Amino acid sequence: MYSTLIARLGGEIAIKGKNRSHFEKMLMENMRGVVKSLGVKVAREGGRIEVRLNGADMDETISRLKNVFGINSLSPVAEVELDIEKIKESALLVVQDALSKRTTPVTFKVEARRANKRFPMESPEIAQEVGRYVLSRTEGALKVDVHKPELRLMVEVRESKAYLTCDVIPGPGGLPVGTSGRVLLLLSGGIDSPVAGYLTLKRGAILEAIHFHSFPFTSERAQEKVNDLAKMLAQHGGRIRLHNVYFTEIQRQIRMHCPEEYSVTIMRRIMMRIADRLAHERKCLALVTGESLGQVASQTLESMYTINNVTNIPILRPLVAMDKVDIMDIARRIGTYETSILPFEDCCTIFLPKNPKTRPKLHEAQRAEEKLDIEALITEALEKTETLLFTRES
Secondary structure, eight states: OOEEEEEEEOOOHOOOGGGGGOOOOHHHHHHHHHHGGGGEEEEEEEEEEEOOOOTHHOOOOOOHHSTTEEEEEEEEEEEESSSSHHHHHHHHHHHHHHTTOOOOOOEEEEEEOOOOOTSSSSSSHHHHHHHHHHHHHTTEEEEESSOOEEEEEEEOSSSSSSEEESSOOOOOOOOOOOSEEEEEEEOOOSSSSHHHHHHHHTTOOEEEEEEEEEETSSHHHHHHHHHHHHHHHHHHHHHEEEEEEOOOOHHHHOOOOOOOGGHHHHHHHHHHHHHHHHHHTTOOOEEOOOOOTSSSSGGSSSHHHHHHTTOOEEETTTTTOOHHHHHHHHHHHHHHHHHHHHOOOTTTTSSSSSSSSSSSOHHHHHHHHHTTTHHHHHHHHHHHHEEEEEEEOO
């Protein structure tokens, strides 16, 4: 009965004015990338994006598309000729299909929209005619409620066909990936940074990730955990390039030459320098972190100010005003939470001082770094960096 899906665009795309076509084009490219192996066709028809199944499995197609940023909702639709009798017959089949998934009578409403003004009936007439027909053939399973219906049959009369559906499947909304430039995410193995990456993808950015490891102090299992998180982000972004930076020697030097209470601040300042360098090499226009104001010692305003001082590149902090409960809720929803809480240490959790400086001063941090050959350490770390590419299919 259903041969087509209609994709509704996120609200922001609809108000892009002259730039709207650019966002739609990128969205359709992303959609085609997700479903190309299924053989379905994605096309723009009369202001909507249609997905013609061509025999592909409906549930599999929906499963792939409902994570594509820029889609506000999806509906499987039945197509029928512009004939009111055929519309009524098809409407009954669509409603019966919806009722087959329920066990009790439900309230019901028909909503009709006549985009084709040449069709001889106006929208209210279509809704009344179809509603009467369906009610008379469903044996008391439906009761009309035009204000808060549990089941809503939508009939849309288009140029050459009518489309009918009872289902609206939510999409993620946001902007299509690829419309907002390239950014570099500082990806740890924790809960926060994958959520920050997800939210940045949702704003249309192309995401690359940098991870700092301290092997052998951090284990291969810890690296696998980060790889798994990158794979999960690739499900939303299409592909994620993950740069694994060797950080062991830097941490050793910090421990040997810097005041213990400043070790976290110095570590983060060097991470920022390396990320800055890599961002320029990879043509990334901003760094992204999972920092939330006040969460840990390196996330106070004083720490952020002192750490930021080593770079001029914009730093995006999508979680900065969110509390931990909200962040954990998103992590559970996008499927990264259970992996993030696996108990494998990352480089940020080893060599932790007993009393890290929560309000570091810039001049003290600069003085604390004086015994380090920072340029040589950064060069060595970048030379030992290994890059992995994860795609939606990997």
